[in-house]
Amino acid sequence: MEKHELVIIGGSAGGIQAAICAQKHHGLKDILVIRIEEKAMVPCGIPYIYGTLGSVEKNIMPDTLLGEAKLRIGEAVSLDREKKTVKLKDGDEIGYNKLILATGSSPLQPPIPGIDKKGVWFAWKNTDYLEELAKAIDGVGEIVVIGGGFIGLEFADECRKSGHNVTVIELLEHCLQLVCSTDLCIRAEETLTEKGINIITGNGVKSINGAEKAESVTLQSGEQVACDMVIIGIGVVPNVRLAKDAGLEIGPTGGIKVDEFQRTADQDIFAVGDCAEKYSFFNGEPVPVRLASVATREGKIAAANLFQAQWRNIGTVGVFSTVVGDTALAMAGLTDTNAQKLGYAVVIGEAQAASKHPGTMPDAHPLRVRLAFDRRSGKILGGCACCTQSVGEVVNLIAAAIVNEMTMEQIAMFPMGTHPWLTASPLVYQFTDAASNALHKVKGTVQAV
């Protein structure tokens, strides 16, 4: 029987990163990655296939990343933990010394009447399916996107760019509400509305209607929206059947339960990425955050811990960014609502300034940072930034502050670098100024006159 030192089930972000790092950390050569799909999609790139990129082929994760790890295209159907083997759909059995489950997630399919009709699509990470979707989109005019989270808005925006009329339907009061502060949600909605996208919030979908294929959706309010196609992006469900059947425990958000070293209860089996349970950086409680960036991080950690617990997962911070219309938005850590739920007394500091300096530099645009702090400890809890492209890295600066538990004072004094072409003026640098402004609100603690 074929046997490998390390078998990784799943070859998307988490699985590939685990393979890379098992080689880097341990010089491990005998690694097998088992993947269902012939080619792996860049997960975050999927919406861009339908506008900016223009083809599925342009959104492929290169398998060269795997280095010396071998790749087997196939589906693992069962796992025998006693024998330490994985059975494939074609009947082959493969032995492992260590196993990493990186089985990912599947699009959440809500129980909406009519969801099985033709013309209803999901973001399956499958090249053939996504190519079919490309052909289907090509022929239609009116698209309804159900779900106003990142994936929904990105799909909507890309379909808009390629000339379609798009309506987004979001159940909650605002798009992006679960991860963004309200002002950012509104900003995203306004931007997309200006670009011609019809956004309906605070309204769910009661049914998808049509003879054979989707022709309209009926909202909970009773309103009907005509369409040629429906794209659903309302979240994902961890792929845990293999783990569950093998007796591994599943956590409250539906992921495989792991400890701080990405280990399951079986000392030879690890789980990483969308299929694994995540725990909050702030309080260690399970959190439903599923992102490729988190998956790669967990892949690294599992690889480091394969033979001995070494790297502790400090927990999931939740760092997001997106671009809708011309507006880049990014956020890290707790939203105000979540911070309040965890019992923090939240102090907000905000700052806005031109993204370049002086503000007369070409292409200078407003860049705003909003930071949330715990009033008692002064520590940063979360933050967001908009609207220029540099927020993609500003949010990582915010994330660095979060993981290092920086206080308002430390951030106000942070030694940032600045440059006319690249950042705001040092006099009004948004990250440090937002902290100064939060301090100003609680100035009883720093006042000395």
Added chain:
Amino acid sequence: MEKHELVIIGGSAGGIQAAICAQKHHGLKDILVIRIEEKAMVPCGIPYIYGTLGSVEKNIMPDTLLGEAKLRIGEAVSLDREKKTVKLKDGDEIGYNKLILATGSSPLQPPIPGIDKKGVWFAWKNTDYLEELAKAIDGVGEIVVIGGGFIGLEFADECRKSGHNVTVIELLEHCLQLVCSTDLCIRAEETLTEKGINIITGNGVKSINGAEKAESVTLQSGEQVACDMVIIGIGVVPNVRLAKDAGLEIGPTGGIKVDEFQRTADQDIFAVGDCAEKYSFFNGEPVPVRLASVATREGKIAAANLFQAQWRNIGTVGVFSTVVGDTALAMAGLTDTNAQKLGYAVVIGEAQAASKHPGTMPDAHPLRVRLAFDRRSGKILGGCACCTQSVGEVVNLIAAAIVNEMTMEQIAMFPMGTHPWLTASPLVYQFTDAASNALHKVKGTVQAV
């Protein structure tokens, strides 16, 4: 006699920030800022007047930033510490309770024969002078820039953009050598050379020649370079005469000696910005780093400490960025050379990937990060990034890692956010990957097989 709770001498970056923060932190209303210049220049914007901005008027720091602080245009000529008064050139005497010296710096004027000739210019932060320089540049074809540091290269590049033939002369082996790793120095030189700038390194200027005005320079090698004008940007000298005459101590790099709270030996007098001595974050020793971003930080710290020592200056990290040609470069912390001088065993980790992902996204360009770590503690010592605009914030992420003394492991596991439009793929995110690659080099410490 006029008297104020707080008098700030100098109204550029450090002085203005001190005035802002004295209001923010203490609600202080009775603040007087004394400034020689009618209008304050954005210091880092000065080179851009001569290309991108096109006029001095576009490079003015707005005095509205001062809030309720009063502004007096005038020159402080002496300081009586016993009487706690400042005397102005016009004879007026002004009393203070607390005094912040933010007198800045002046361009370094090297003892080169011919330096007093017409047509030899410096980056004086003075609107009239800089307007004269604009007129002078307008009429000429050949410009020699002496000094291949940031200011020199930026002047050279802007003059090039406005159609001049430019030669840069740098005494050291490479441009930017004092702050950049060699590969970045070379990259900057190559970029500027491709754009048509003539770069001469490892060669000083022996004399500036011409009947009345500069017509050529003679290099130490004997070579002559013809020119219509010379711009000198080889560093600055702290303006400390006022402090020195008042008996305040001057440190080894020529700045006013201050403690970790920005206090001079006189408990009522603080010094910030270019006129103040800086101390290394790494070992507390004096360092000759003079930047507007450092000045604003010290302004904040001095303001917070006016009435009671509260905020400790953790020391100067040194965070720089620039754009030459189309290439953005940024660096933070110790160069390899400086790290070795301080006795660290340096381990380098590097990573390069497309700035967007997949790499097929429009305008994706290589972005490279290079991090230096102390082998023993694993802590980050410095880092640099090039070549896309996002390095302006990537370097601040590196700076955050430095001030928080993050280790290779912590950075390798850093929970960055990623997005197709805004960053590299999470699989190859440069900041975390550079740390992984450094770890890989010392993998004896993490190997467990």
